[in-house]
Amino acid sequence: MILARLSKAFREQNWFAVALEFVIVIAGVVIGFQITAWNTERSDRDRELSATIQSYYAEYADLQNNLGSFRDIRAAALPVLYRHGFSLFSEHELAPVLAAARTDPEFMAYIRTARELAWGQISIAMGREAEARALLEQIDTETAP
Numbered sequence: 001m002i003l004a005r006l007s008k009a010f011r012e013q014n015w016f017a018v019a020l021e022f023v024i025v026i027a028g029v030v031i032g033f034q035i036t037a038w039n040t041e042r043s044d045r046d047r048e049l050s051a052t053i054q055s056y057y058a059e060y061a062d063l064q065n066n067l068g069s070f071r072d073i074r075a076a077a078l079p080v081l082y083r084h085g086f087s088l089f090s091e092h093e094l095a096p097v098l099a100a101a102r103t104d105p106e107f108m109a110y111i112r113t114a115r116e117l118a119w120g121q122i123s124i125a126m127g128r129e130a131e132a133r134a135l136l137e138q139i140d141t142e143t144a145p
Contacts, residue, residue, distance in 0.1 A: 049142050056135055063124055070117050077110040 005021060074088065084100040084107060086092055101108040 045142060049138060052135060052138065056131060059131075060128065063121075063128060066117075066121060066124065070114075070121060073110075073113060073117065077114070080104070080107050080110055083107075 005017070078088070081088065084096075084104065086097070086100070097111075101111055
């Protein structure tokens with residue numbers, strides 16, 4: 001249809017109509033390229049967000065594995081704790097705990113290991129919290145209308 005109008009405008013030497021048709025065609029092509037570029041950019045952002053989410057959950061699995069190791073160490077230490085009359089789930093005065101640690105190297109090793117693992121878990125968890133907040137903010141930004 002455009003080609004028929006364009007050829008008619010050429011025959012009639014209506015250069016304004018020829019120029020107008022040409023501008024319309026060029027504008028359509030430019031708009032088409034722009035839409036394609038926007039779509040590609042959006043697709044790239046979606047892939048990046050998806051990769052970030054997958055990475056977050058992969059690291060979350062590592063955190064869960066670390067917690068499992070911590071539970072294993074704690075379970076292995078139960079006989080040592082019970083030998084000194086301590087429980088994992090009750091509070092104790094510091095003096096008896098320190099006295100037991102000074103006299104029993106196995107108990108001291110457990111306390112040190114538990115302390116180091118706890119600090120590691122805390123730092124990992126706090127880092128994960130910051131990553132989770134950043135990820136949620138990125139998701140909110142990407143999904144906002």
